[in-house]
Amino acid sequence: MAIGVPPLVPASRAAIRVGSAILGERLDHRQRVRYAAWVTDLRGRWALVTGATSGFGLATARAIASQGCHVAITGRREDRLQAAAGEIRDRYRVEAVPLRFDVRDLAQVRLALEGASDLLSKLDILVNNAGLALALDPLQAGSPDDWDQMIDTNVKGLLYASRTVLPGMVERGRGHVVNVGSVAGHQTYAGGAVYSATKYAVRAITDALRYDVLGKGIRVSNVEPGLAETEFSEVRFKGDRTRAKTVYDGLTPLVAEDVADAVVWCLTRPPHVNIQSVLIMPTDQASAHAVHRRTK
Numbered sequence: 001m002a003i004g005v006p007p008l009v010p011a012s013r014a015a016i017r018v019g020s021a022i023l024g025e026r027l028d029h030r031q032r033v034r035y036a037a038w039v040t041d042l043r044g045r046w047a048l049v050t051g052a053t054s055g056f057g058l059a060t061a062r063a064i065a066s067q068g069c070h071v072a073i074t075g076r077r078e079d080r081l082q083a084a085a086g087e088i089r090d091r092y093r094v095e096a097v098p099l100r101f102d103v104r105d106l107a108q109v110r111l112a113l114e115g116a117s118d119l120l121s122k123l124d125i126l127v128n129n130a131g132l133a134l135a136l137d138p139l140q141a142g143s144p145d146d147w148d149q150m151i152d153t154n155v156k157g158l159l160y161a162s163r164t165v166l167p168g169m170v171e172r173g174r175g176h177v178v179n180v181g182s183v184a185g186h187q188t189y190a191g192g193a194v195y196s197a198t199k200y201a202v203r204a205i206t207d208a209l210r211y212d213v214l215g216k217g218i219r220v221s222n223v224e225p226g227l228a229e230t231e232f233s234e235v236r237f238k239g240d241r242t243r244a245k246t247v248y249d250g251l252t253p254l255v256a257e258d259v260a261d262a263v264v265w266c267l268t269r270p271p272h273v274n275i276q277s278v279l280i281m282p283t284d285q286a287s288a289h290a291v292h293r294r295t296k
Contacts, residue, residue: 038270040176043068046122048113050103050161051130053080055230056180059256060127063264065092072097072119074112074130103130103157104149113164126165127263128158129180131198133236136191147194154198158205166213173217178263179206181224183279187288199224203277210276219274221266226281227291228254250293251284 047064051057053075061071065088073088073096075081081098088096099116101108113120131154134146158179169175184192185199206222213220233244259280266275284292 039268040271042125042264042267044070045124046070046072046119047125047127048072048074048119048123048161048165049127049129050074050157053077053084055232055256056225056228056259057127057129058084059260060129060263061088061096062092063257063260064125064127064267065094065096067264067268068092068094069125070095070097072099072116072123074099074101074103076100076102103161104152106156106160109157109160109164113161120165120168123165123168124174125176125178125267126161126169127178127180128161128202130154130157130161131180133192133195133232134238135236138191139193142194150194150198154195155201155205158202162205162209166218169218170213170216175218176221176267177206177209177218178221178223178266180259180263181206181222181277183224183226183281183288185222185224186279189288206277210274219266221263221275222277223259223262223266224277224279225254225259226279226285226288227251228256228259228282230256250295251282251291253282253284254280 042064047061047069049057049061049064049071052061052071052073057073057075061073061084065071071088071094073081073084075084075098078100081100085096085098088094097116097119099112101112103109132150134150135143137143162177166175166177169177179202181202182195182199184196185201185203188196203222203224206220210220227248229248233247234241237243262278262280266278269275286292
């Protein structure tokens with residue numbers, strides 16, 4: 001059964017004046033109430049979040065669902081996928097559709113999304129989160145298999161999901177694509193050549209997509225975290241939890257919920273506002289190379 005979706009109402013001149021006041025003036029209560037009325041309401045809408053069985057993806061799916069938005073979540077781990085969908089349904093009283101497929105396989109992406117009832121006809125939000133880093137070896141000692149997996153997941157997976165979802169958004173004249181990038185898409189580091197290359201690619205694809213959908217009512221954002229304590233380092237070091245923990249020694253890293261909060265903030269801005277990028281770092285990190293670590 002089709003679910004009614006509240007329209008995206010173009011902002012009035014008054015809305016724009018109120019929004020601009022945030023930059024340099026204190027809003028009074030009436031202005032705050034009026035501005036709140038113009039934010040994008042996610043209730044009753046549908047979002048697709050890839051890589052949603054853990055980390056940023058799971059936190060983002062929860063955060064979006066907490067706004068009353070229905071979610072379709074993807075991943076390869078069936079047990080986690082089913083558990084996450086069940087938890088979201090019970091906790092937030094929204095629909096949660098688990099879709100098990102590998103974003104690296106275009107045929108699987110299309111089969112799953114096109115076969116999920118009328119999902120593609122009602123998606124307003126796509127969060128391209130699925131991604132990973134593998135190893136920290138110099139290029140001359142790197143594993144081509146690791147390179148393939150990073151490129152296929154971080155770049156091709158994003159392209160495959162976007163290519164499948166975007167035509168419906170264009171047809172309806174509305175939508176929001178949020179790609180999850182990284183500080184590594186701005187700065188390289190030793191041992192991170194291929195991972196950084198994939199995140200530079202995410203930034204380039206995000207920027208170019210804005211030109212492709214300009215004038216079609218679709219917003220495109222890139223949320224780019226720095227050090228965040230999830231399963232990321234454990235995956236990078238292939239299950240070596242001791243080595244993974246050393247990445248965060250002596251500092252307070254981001255957590256998945258910090259990144260999810262940034263995604264929801266982008267999604268809920270007024271319809272005339274497109275947050276192009278959010279580079280979000282821990283206070284203890286100034287760049288990919290500069291991290292403050294406290295001694296014990």
